[in-house]
Amino acid sequence: xxxIENVEYxxxxxxEEAQDFLPLLGTDYVEFIVGxxxxxxxxxxxxxxxxxxxxxxxxxxxxxxxxxxxxxDKIRIVLTTPLNxxxxxxxxxxxxxxxxxxxxxxxxxxxxxxxxxxxxxAKSYMEPTIEKDEHGEIVRAGIYTYGETxxxxxxxxxxxxxxxxxxxxWKSEYNPEPMGLKFIDHMVGNVGWNEMDTWVKYxxxxxxxxxxxxxxxxxxxxxxxALMSKVMSNGNGxxxxxxxxxxEGKKKSQIEEYLDFYNGPxxxxxxxxxxxxxxxxxxxxxxGVEFLSTPPDDYYKSVPKRLSDHxxxxxxxxxxxxxxxxxIDADEEGYLLQIFTKPVEDRPTLFFxxxxxxxxxxxxxxxxxxxxxxxxxxxxxxxxx
Ligand code: FE2
Numbered sequence: 001x002x003x004i005e006n007v008e009y010x011x012x013x014x015x016e017e018a019q020d021f022l023p024l025l026g027t028d029y030v031e032f033i034v035g036x037x038x039x040x041x042x043x044x045x046x047x048x049x050x051x052x053x054x055x056x057x058x059x060x061x062x063x064x065x066x067x068x069x070x071x072x073d074k075i076r077i078v079l080t081t082p083l084n085x086x087x088x089x090x091x092x093x094x095x096x097x098x099x100x101x102x103x104x105x106x107x108x109x110x111x112x113x114x115x116x117x118x119x120x121x122a123k124s125y126m127e128p129t130i131e132k133d134e135h136g137e138i139v140r141a142g143i144y145t146y147g148e149t150x151x152x153x154x155x156x157x158x159x160x161x162x163x164x165x166x167x168x169x170w171k172s173e174y175n176p177e178p179m180g181l182k183f184i185d186h187m188v189g190n191v192g193w194n195e196m197d198t199w200v201k202y203x204x205x206x207x208x209x210x211x212x213x214x215x216x217x218x219x220x221x222x223x224x225x226a227l228m229s230k231v232m233s234n235g236n237g238x239x240x241x242x243x244x245x246x247x248e249g250k251k252k253s254q255i256e257e258y259l260d261f262y263n264g265p266x267x268x269x270x271x272x273x274x275x276x277x278x279x280x281x282x283x284x285x286x287x288g289v290e291f292l293s294t295p296p297d298d299y300y301k302s303v304p305k306r307l308s309d310h311x312x313x314x315x316x317x318x319x320x321x322x323x324x325x326x327x328i329d330a331d332e333e334g335y336l337l338q339i340f341t342k343p344v345e346d347r348p349t350l351f352f353x354x355x356x357x358x359x360x361x362x363x364x365x366x367x368x369x370x371x372x373x374x375x376x377x378x379x380x381x382x383x384x385x
Contacts (some may be wrong), residue, residue: 001285003149014212014233015210015212015233015237015239015293016235017210018208018209018210018232018233018234018235019208019209019235020208020235021175021351022113022117022207022208022221022234023107023108023235023236024105024106024107024234024236024238024239025105025106025107025108025238026074026105026106026183026238026239027103027104027105027106027183027184027238028076028104028105028106028152028156028314029069029076029077029102029104029154029163030076030077030078030100030102030103030104030184030270031067031077031078031079031080031100031101031102031104032077032078032079032080032098032099032101033080033081033082033089033092033093033096033098033099033101034079034080034081034093034101034146034289035081035096035097035098036081037066037067037068037079037080037081038066038068038081038377039202040079040081040098041066041068041070041079042174043063043344044070044077044079045070045175045176046173046176046287047284047287047288048179048181048284048287048289048352049072049176049177049178049179049181049280049283049284050070050071050072050075050178050181051070051071051072051175051178052068052070052170052171052172052174052175052181053069053070053071053162053169053170054068054069054162054163054164054167054168054170055067055068055069055167055168055298056166056167056168057171058083060166060167060168063083063084063283064082064083064084064087065080065081065082065083065087065089066080066083066190066341067079067080067081067216068080068088068091068170069162069163069167069170072178072179072181072182072183073178073181073182073183074182074183075181075182075183075184075272076163080101083213089139091217092148095148095263095264096133096148096262096263096264096266097261097262097345097346097347097349098344098345098347098349098350098351099262099266099267099350100149100266100267100270100350101148101149101150101186101343102149102151102152103145103149103150103151103152103187104151104152104153104154105152105153105154105239106154106156107150107153107154107155107157108157108159110128110140110141110154110155111128111139111141111155113141113153114127114128114141114142114143114153117143117207118143120205120206120217121202121205121206122143122144122202122206123144124141124142124143124144125142125144125150125151125152126135126140126141126142126150126152127141128140128141129141131164131166131219132165132288133161133164133165133166133299134161135159135160135161135165136158136159136160136161137158137159137161137165138154138155138156138159138164138165139154139155139290140152140153140154140155140164141153141314143206145199145202146189146191146199146202146265146266147191147264147266148264148266149161149265149266150237163314178284179274179279179280179283179284180275180276180279180280181272181273181274181280182272182273182274182275183272183274183319184270184271184272184273185240185271185273185353185355185357186240186241186242186271186363187240187241187267187269187271188229188241188242188243188244188267188268188269188270188271189241189243189244189265189266189267190243190244190245190258190259190262190266190267190268191243191244191245192245192259192263192264192265192267193245193246194245195245195265196228196229196230196243196244196245197333199243200230200232200243203232203241203243204232207233207234207329208234209232209233209234209239209241210232210235211230211231211232212231212232212233213230213362213363214229214230214241214367215228215229215230215368216228216232217247219365219368220247220365220368220370220371220372221247221249221372222249222372222376223250224249224376224385225247225249225250225251225252225253225254225255225372225376225379225385226246226247226248226249227244227245227246227247227253227254227255228244228245228247229242229243229244229245229363230242230243232242238369242363244268245247246259251376251379251385252379252384252385254372254375254376254379255268257348257379257382257384258348258349260384261329261347261348261349262347262349264325266349266350267350268349268350268351269340269350269351269352269353270350270352270353271338271353271355272353272354272355273354273356273357274355274356274358275340277326277337277339277354277355277356278316278317278320278321278324278326280337281325281326284354285324286328289341290342291339291340291341291342291376292321292325292339292340292341292342292374292375292378292379293325293370293374293378294325294329295325295327295367295370295374296370299327299370300318300321300322303318303328304318304327306328306330306366307328307330307335310330310331310332310335312330312334312335312359314328314335315358316337321337324339325339326338326339327339327364327367327370327371328367328369329360329362329364329365330360330361330366331360331362333360333361334358334359334360335358335359335360336355336356336357336358336360336362336364337355337356337358338353338354338355338356338364338367339353339354340352340353340371341353341354342378348378348379348382348384
């Protein structure tokens with residue numbers, strides 16, 4: 001279904017078509033397997049404004065791994081590192097480098113979520129499991145999605161503890177201020193050649209999601225490389241998972257570069273929402289976060305017309321947006337502001353997007369060309385274009 005058709009059709013109507021056998025309350029947490037969780041936590045606290053939240057490791061009686069939970073408003077990230085050579089996580093690290101293992105979804109009934117999805121063809125990762133401590137109980141269950149990535153359903157209605165049983169409050173003396181990141185807007189998966197529709201069908205059949213936007217390789221292309229993307233959403237629109245696959249171009253697609261370095265499908269980027277992207281990005285830049293290069297002057301010159309074509313007026317100072325490299329895209333419903341970090345590890349794999357929605361519910365299609373030209377300059381520098 002094309003973007004234009006969707007506008008006529010109405011997004012609410014599309015969301016209604018999603019199946020409600022899997023009601024999702026939101027993203028519960030995202031867990032990364034990393035080489036050194038202690039240092040990664042320091043980076044995300046310093047550079048992204050995350051707060052020390054919870055901890056599990058040798059001091060709490062966990063001898064196999066250490067996990068640091070960092071939090072900013074509704075966003076919870078768990079950074080986990082293995083403590084010994086027998087851990088399965090070592091294989092994950094050697095194969096993928098630092099990356100996302102778990103996209104956990106907050107549900108009212110984890111057992112039912114697992115039953116409904118495995119019944120529809122999902123491969124089980126973790127059977128429904130009750131974890132208890134003095135603060136109550138959590139039920140978790142998990143299924144595989146693309147690559148080695150998994151979804152874990154988390155039922156926490158009978159739990160009052162800090163995070164999950166086994167975790168203690170992380171008391172740190174180093175607590176930088178938050179930087180205005182609010183919640184996860186969407187998380188994007190990269191899958192292999194010709195696999196996008198397989199995973200679109202998986203999210204439709206197994207999780208009851210709907211495909212509400214599609215971009216083909218004619219829309220997402222530059223002179224050199226291309227990709228295709230379909231955006232999947234659950235019924236209340238809170239969970240959005242765009243899925244990308246590479247497409248043929250004159251040179252190597254950025255998705256192919258990801259697949260080469262991640263050794264298969266995985267999470268490409270996490271988009272986090274800010275209510276004041278100018279302030280957030282200025283703070284992140286001051287702490288050393290590297291963003292993709294700022295689009296050229298011509299790009300910013302075209303912004304007023306791109307907004308007025310849709311009868312919108314920019315509330316922000318365009319010179320400020322330009323000085324920070326923040327991009328602007330408009331559609332019928334409003335506009336959005338967005339910017340992308342460079343990969344946050346040495347492999348050109350996972351990166352972050354900062355997004356502020358001013359009514360628009362799209363994903364910045366009008367920015368794709370400027371964005372991908374910027375990514376290609378990076379690929380060129382890496383010798384992977
Ligand atoms: Fe995005």
